[in-house]
Amino acid sequence: MLGKHLNNLLGLPELEFIKKSSHHKNTFTLYLQKKTKLEYCPKCATKSTTCYDKREVTIKDIPLRGKVVHLKITKRRFYCKSCKKPFTEPIQGIRKGFKSTTRFRKHIFWCASNFDNLKNVQIKNKCSSWMVYTSFYEHAELEVRKLQNPWGKTVGIDEHSFIRNVKYGHKEFVTIFVDYNKSRIREVVKGRYESDFRRDENLYNIPGRENVQNVITDFAPSMRSFAKSFFPNAKLIADKFHLVRLANNMVNLKRLEIMKDPKNSILKSRKNPLRKMLLMNSKKLKFSQQRALMYTFDLHRELEAFYKVKEMIVNLYNIRGYKRAKKAFAQITNFMSSLKMKGLQSLRRTMLDWKQEILNYFKRRVTNGKTEGSNRKAKLIQRQAYGFKKLPNYRLKLIYLCR
Ligand SMILES: [Zn+2]
Incomplete structure (x- = not known):
């Protein structure tokens, strides 16, 4: 009975609880296993009922009352007759090759976006800084992909510096596209020239650019020529x-x-x-x-x-x-x-x-105010993170936080 409740609590419906042990002071260990009669090969989807081997894996989960939770899962290996190769059974809620549950990684993402420093996230979740880093950007990307917001009626374009080039010492720039109607940063693009914008796929994936009516820029010729062709029905406004x-x-x-x-x-x-x-x-x-x-x-x-x-x-x-x-x-x-x-x-x-x-x-009668305001936010995010090295991460964070 307790086993069933624990199963619901863990959020891993496929697994069955076997036993619990807590020899260590700071760890809970739960033994689990999957109990299905047959499995499907992940490569060719052929049914397989022949158990070939067993092995135990240790998966980390969200800490419980200050103790680290380890799930010891006995995974069966099946033999696929058409591939003539063995495969390990997949488990819902744990990605292949990962040593932690998806739920745990999502929890770290939540902590990292709500706590005021990342050290506390590490202490709270009893994990490494690398774990925080990978979990955060993995989930930030998923969240950003979910945002399918179309272009607003009014769009502002402006650039700001991002990093100093290590090799040549010049400043590298990014350009932000701001949706005025919802006051959010819609896209971040590397560079500030027309060719840079044309190369960017994310920009072309946003729906509804023919509905944009006003585009506000500063006096940069590259932005003007790009905006003219990219937003065909828009009026260009110099700030x-x-x-x-x-x-x-x-x-x-x-x-x-x-x-x-x-x-x-x-x-x-x-x-x-x-x-x-x-x-x-x-x-x-x-x-x-x-x-x-x-x-x-x-x-x-x-x-x-x-x-x-x-x-x-x-x-x-x-x-x-x-x-x-x-x-x-x-x-x-x-x-x-x-x-x-x-x-x-x-x-x-x-x-x-x-x-x-x-x-x-x-x-x-619209000004560039909201774009400059977003620039201010972007600079603040840069400073808070003590600078970014990779542009994709910077993009994810900006769009996620100013969504
Ligand atoms: Zn197969």
């Missing part, structure tokens, strides 16, 4: 924040250029708050700060022009409506071309190149 950042950089570079001149050594002083003032929104400046800026602009007319362009770009995003934005955009680019200054022209070229994507923002 608002990145354009403002480009404008800010441009102003800052001009300031540094002016500082290089020995005549302007006052600007070089560390206490000079000019840098911050130049990058601030002009509406947020105090009266005294505005006066200081005016004074500087009197001395450096070029800096003033750069500042004006920056302010125009920032104000562009306060406009409502596509048509008005289009007009303002034309005004900005015309103003830039009329200035004929060196640093401005490259920004103008970028803006003209991305004109449609920038203006699409005014139709849909």
Whole structure:
């Protein structure tokens, strides 16, 4: 009677309980065996009733009341007449060649994703760090494979650094595809160029890419060209924040250029708050700060022009409506071309190149915020793990934790 209950408790329905022994202080040992009349050959599925041999295996299970549980299972070997070879009987719940039950490995996976450090997982389950590692990624892969979520309506694409190349020292990048509607990382791809994306099979296996309506990227040409062909019905949107950042950089570079001149050594002083003032929104400046800026602009007319362009770009995003934005955009680019200054022209070229994507923002009004937020999460996961070596593991962990 007790045997039957124990069997149900173990979750191995095929096995029959024989006896229990606990000579050791810290281990429970349970003796079990399978009691079927016939078995099927795993290679050719022929019935076999002739028992050829027996052997005992020791399988580890989930610890019980702080004691290690060992299942000693007597496995029979049968002889297959058509293959003319013996085979060992398979047991449900224990994978072939494994020394632990699937249930135990799943339990370790649960512990590893819920405990705050992996050392405690080892102590709790009385197993090695290797066991934790293999069990975790084995089950993470199964869980990720189960997620058959299609693409959402809005998708964000961005890259972040992953590891420093051991041989050549350069940084290696990964690109993440974020589903905005469900706020989850849908796929992680190695590299940041179009050819890298095209090579990735996982990306092509996700269903529903023709339903994507908005794709948000930063100013990377490779992502634009890939997104155009991969999401055929989507509108591409260049991120608002990145354009403002480009404008800010441009102003800052001009300031540094002016500082290089020995005549302007006052600007070089560390206490000079000019840098911050130049990058601030002009509406947020105090009266005294505005006066200081005016004074500087009197001395450096070029800096003033750069500042004006920056302010125009920032104000562009306060406009409502596509048509008005289009007009303002034309005004900005015309103003830039009329200035004929060196640093401005490259920004103008970028803006003209991305004109449609920038203006699409005014139709849909979505930003890259969620992608950048996911990047933050990804960096946190990297740091928590003290860095990753293998990209497949990193991918599994990111998708599983941000699902
Ligand atoms: Zn066979």
